[in-house]
Amino acid sequence: MKKATLVDVAKEADVSAITVSRALRTPDMVSTALRQRVERAVAKTGYVPNKAASMLASSKTNSIVVLVPSLSNNVFDEVLRGIEEAARSANVTIQIGNTMYDPLREQQLLTSLLNPLPAGVILTGGEQNEASKRILQQAQTPVVQIMDLVKDPIHKVVGFSNYDGAVSALHHMLDAGYKRIGFIGAQMDPRAQDRLRGYRNALYDSGLQEPERTSVTNEKADVKLGGTLLTSLLTQHPDCDAVLCSNDDLALGVLFECQRRGLNVPRDVGICGFNDLGIVSEAVPRVTSVCTPRFEIGQCAVETVLDPHINTRAPVLDLGFKLHVRESTQP
Amino acid sequence: MKKATLVDVAKEADVSAITVSRALRTPDMVSTALRQRVERAVAKTGYVPNKAASMLASSKTNSIVVLVPSLSNNVFDEVLRGIEEAARSANVTIQIGNTMYDPLREQQLLTSLLNPLPAGVILTGGEQNEASKRILQQAQTPVVQIMDLVKDPIHKVVGFSNYDGAVSALHHMLDAGYKRIGFIGAQMDPRAQDRLRGYRNALYDSGLQEPERTSVTNEKADVKLGGTLLTSLLTQHPDCDAVLCSNDDLALGVLFECQRRGLNVPRDVGICGFNDLGIVSEAVPRVTSVCTPRFEIGQCAVETVLDPHINTRAPVLDLGFKLHVRESTQP
DNA sequence: GTGAAAGCGCTAACAG
């Protein structure tokens, strides 16, 4: 049995093909009687629309493209959950692309995924290369950048201030009594760099900027690297009494390394992470972290991208963050 | 400037449209001279193939559909990395769907993603509902099930034995001297149940099956739940001297809970995880785990799905596992 | 509200 087409349904319902098409896509433009006849015919024939044909004829898709830099970074799980949920209730599908923090790969993905044109594009940060930016600007589809308050957005931005997050964490650590706070960072994308800037400026404002106690690399951030970076930080600055980490994986690695060295957390070393992935709140001791609204960002990005009045929206939507203070910074 | 089509390229190269099409898809079927002319014309016109048109005309896609039950479970990161890498070198795109461990959602995704027909489907385990299985059997596209040695495969299987993994872990724990080993499990999908069966049978073979020390739930497995389950396990069986966990998140939660209770790992309690996600080997103490070949499974699944001689392949490919013994089970 | 005609851009099938 061949698959039913629009024409088969039309015959079954004794109407024209175009009426079936309209009954399905824009039910309001069709009389109730016909709509019901069509619905019955669809059920009877088991008709499933052919997306390729629809795309070709309309040169439109009802899917939105989502580009994330990593799937192993648990930060994006929650973002994707928000996106999936919102997309599902808006009845659009999503296409996930993993750029692996590689602008060239991002460009390739865009080239490939922007054809046929999606209903919208969601991507991470503002670190696209020039070619990608041009592609996005020329594409006739809304673009939302997330996770960061990008300065010169392509269209719209939904995120939070990584800079302020770090500042806020640092003020807390200073208030808790730490005086020689270091910074550990990896995968230093613009967001991680904003965190580093926040760290520096907060210290500067407190007159504690020297010496600079940082240990930073561009390698992929993971738990193991956290330990390595702590080792190198303590080698250079044995007097460190606390560490702000550019993300939670590193913070966990720092905690483990402290345990191996017999350093008491929070007494000998205070630790603060960034993002507040579930796991840090379960570690022993529980780790302080800057909680970022990842699920909401995902949801909101979809809403923005699909908003028919997107042009009237503010270009930048700041969803904020919340510092979750836990045992690891309360000596 | 309108977008260039195949016809534009053909005019530019002074050949017919079908020649351009062939030069692009099957370069071997075209003379070198023409191929070069076509390539130049493509470059000059900036031609980008229209996928929708191609799909419609050929009723084929060069994309493969990948369904995973979770993106927050780090198990699938590696699998997806393997899939992505293999897909990229085979020049096919992938479409990721997240079933969220929900058979109905899986069925919906299949209905939606199997149209137009993908070059293949990769999905997790054998727990699809009847409707999904029927859809997959009727679809004219290869199906590979991964992560488990499914008994009645739809087409092919690439995985490892969860049962044997658990048995092997248990034998090691018994050898290490643990005598009252408990099992902690969550998200008890068929793979987790196989692990539980392995645990039970290994104990049975050693004559240590009673009393049964298990704490199992269907909730989503995460670090926090590991602690909760340990608490309930110890309440019922305070004599437990070791725990096999159905995955690494739980194992980490168990470790943290032990630390909170002042129980020494591995002396008071031995801990073994499953999957060997990078993090467990960094914890203090480093946690023993059953290492599963997730990256290879992903790669191999793509190779299988795309293999033109797929029919001659063995239905089940067992990629094995490796027990990584660490401090947490060496009292 | 509904329909008829005319493609969207590409590829399968067959000829040469």
Next chain:
DNA sequence: CTGTTAGCGCTTTCAC
């Protein structure tokens, strides 16, 4: 090896 002819299944126009 290359070209001709006919669609793929749907939606867009424009009539009615």
